[in-house]
Amino acid sequence: MSLQPASKEGPIEKLIRERITQALEPTSLKIINESHLHRHHAAMKGVTSVETHFRVKIVSEKFDGIRMIKRHREVYRLLADKMKASDGIHALALDTKTPAESIATQ
Template sequence: MGPVKSAIVEKLTEGLQPVSIEVTDNSSAHAGHSGNPSGSSDAESHFTVDVVSAKFEGVKAVGRHRLVYELIDAEMKGTSVPGHPGVHALVIKAKAPGE
């Protein structure tokens, strides 16, 4: 697990106390695209987050996404891992338990 993915998992786990969480690095599927022009499989530029948390109960999709973005703001901007330009693309699947 790369440093950006590790930071994302750690921050979302701490902030959301999820029932389940899966963070997938999709960077290799975007080789040569914007955000991963070098085509490096370890670019850590494209991620999917699938998370189930009670913190999402009663919160609409936009609010759920906003919460995720707030928790991993440094990873999105590229300020948490030296030399990393930031996450280019993020797919968020955020659900409350039972959904």
Template structure:
């Protein structure tokens, strides 16, 4: 099973998201082809209601468990349902450490 699928499974099981998007952004970084090291997650969950952003992120980290040790970077966009209006997560910035686009 690929890491992206594992992330989806872990977050779905733990946080019952109303919306979940997991993108492998490894190709945007100076890593070998096929890498699964950089991910962007947008997740909307009732579990985030009334929680500060750091608490929301802590819930995601807890859901990921040992999987976090296998990932170099995880860009999180966490929202409570009342904060989400169907918008996509912001585009990630270009890699500053050896971007393949440069």
């Protein structure tokens, strides 16, 4: 099981980890904060949060039989309040797989 917390996990990253873990019971969860790569973008002007852009890789048995778009919608639903907040998540890149799909792509 790979549910590694980052060494400097901020409150939004922690919330992402908690909600996904609780709802999807992942066998693997990797959250990468890529906010520092986007600070210079025009849309980020005036934003003081250091947690705005994330890449999230989830492996969960709960994705079995569910199309990719529905998997992504479920994750967006879990984080909807933070995606709507002005100081919340601006961008979320998702990689959602079942354990079998994860093994097949290794």
